[in-house]
Amino acid sequence: MSFSITILGSSGALPAYGRFPSSQFIEIQNRYFLVDCGEGTQMQLRRYELNVHRINHIFISHLHGDHYLGLMGLLLTLHLQKRTTELHLYSHAGLDEIITVQLRHSKSVLNYSIIFHTLTKDKHEILFEDEHLQVESIPLTHKLTCSGFLFREKPKARRLNKNRLPDGLLLQQIAALKMGDDVIEEDGKVLYKNEDLTLTAKHSRSYAYCSDTAYEPKLIPLIKDVDLLYHEATFIEDDKLKAKETMHSTALEAAQIAQLAGVKKLALGHFSARYKDLIVIEEEAKTIFKNTVLATEGQNFSLEE
Known part of the structure; x- marks a missing residue:
């Protein structure tokens, strides 16, 4: 059964050099999720021929615009295309108000129901669970209340x-x-x-999405030994003061987290528009953690059982 992550957007606050703001499409055993929804997400879904109507759960890490400003357009597209299946939205407090205000002022009534799930600030909790899969929140450290997400298969039968x-x-x-x-x-x-x-049972796979965050060792126990860690790497060490000011991470700090957590593979994203050539980010991280790649638009990570 599949467990794959498709990168729709890898840019930081500003779209630049063909890079889109944060968004990822995740498929796990015929379950489909969207993580963050920056501007242009629905265009990227079409570009990579991903079926938006299969998505029933959308996780928004925090309410900085580069992580949710594509959501309203996506919701209205689903409405225009006659979606009737309910849609679950997970975020910190405020997203329900943002969506409700826009629907009210545009006099729009969606064909489908939205079920809002409010994340608890600074708490690690189970957000979604069925017989095969569990999705948990990962408290992060940022200017706004922010959470990452851990997708983990349950133990499989022999x-x-x-x-x-x-x-x-x-x-x-x-x-x-x-x-x-x-x-x-x-x-x-x-x-x-x-x-x-x-x-023996097949391997239960795991993926951790660590969105905007300063260097935070407290998340290490929560992501220990995951197969793939996505961690923001907005800056390089030369711009560490800017990283501290904005409560972001450098590529080196992301690699340190990966090393300390013993993850199998590190994927870097959320790149600042100041870097046109991303090789400097990748090379910096590899000085600490060799199995590092850039999570750029269109890249698909398929995890093996």
Whole structure:
């Protein structure tokens, strides 16, 4: 089953050099999510042939314009295209007011319902959960209340070793094997050991999205060992004073977080418009964390089981 992230926008506060403000499209086991929705997001969704009507959950990290100003246009497009399925929006307090005011003054009534979920300031909490997946908030440190998001698959069932399965197993016995249990007779005798008939479960994948934030070691335990970490890298060390002033991170600081958290791969984004050539950002991070890439428009990260 798929677990992929498509980068729609990688720019910081200003669109520059063909880079769009922050937005990402995430597909996990036929579930579709949008994370942040800067200007031009719906154009990018069309450009990369991503079906916007499959998105049922949109997560907004914070209410700086470069992370949500594309949302109203997207909502109205869904309305014009006759969407009827409810849409869940997750953000800190205020997004409901922003949307309601615009709908009221344009005398618009959407064809579908919006369900608002308000994030709790400075709290790590579960935002979405089903039988296969969990999405959690990651408290970040920025000028506005801001959260990142952790997408994590739940532990998977063990795989049946079809070459070793005996004939005549009952459905409940097969279910027990998948859960990691032995097959036991009514009198308590072990009929088949689990390890003899099954293979280890496939890897449960994880992705952490750390939007605008100053260097923050407190997030390290929350993102420890994730397969892919997206971390903002608005500036390089030469502009560290600007990073501190605006409560952003440098590429070096993002790499330090990745190293301390033991993540498998680091993707950098939210680049300042002062950098036309992003190689300086990538090279700086790689001095600390080798497995670093730039998360630029159109790039797709597919995580393996």
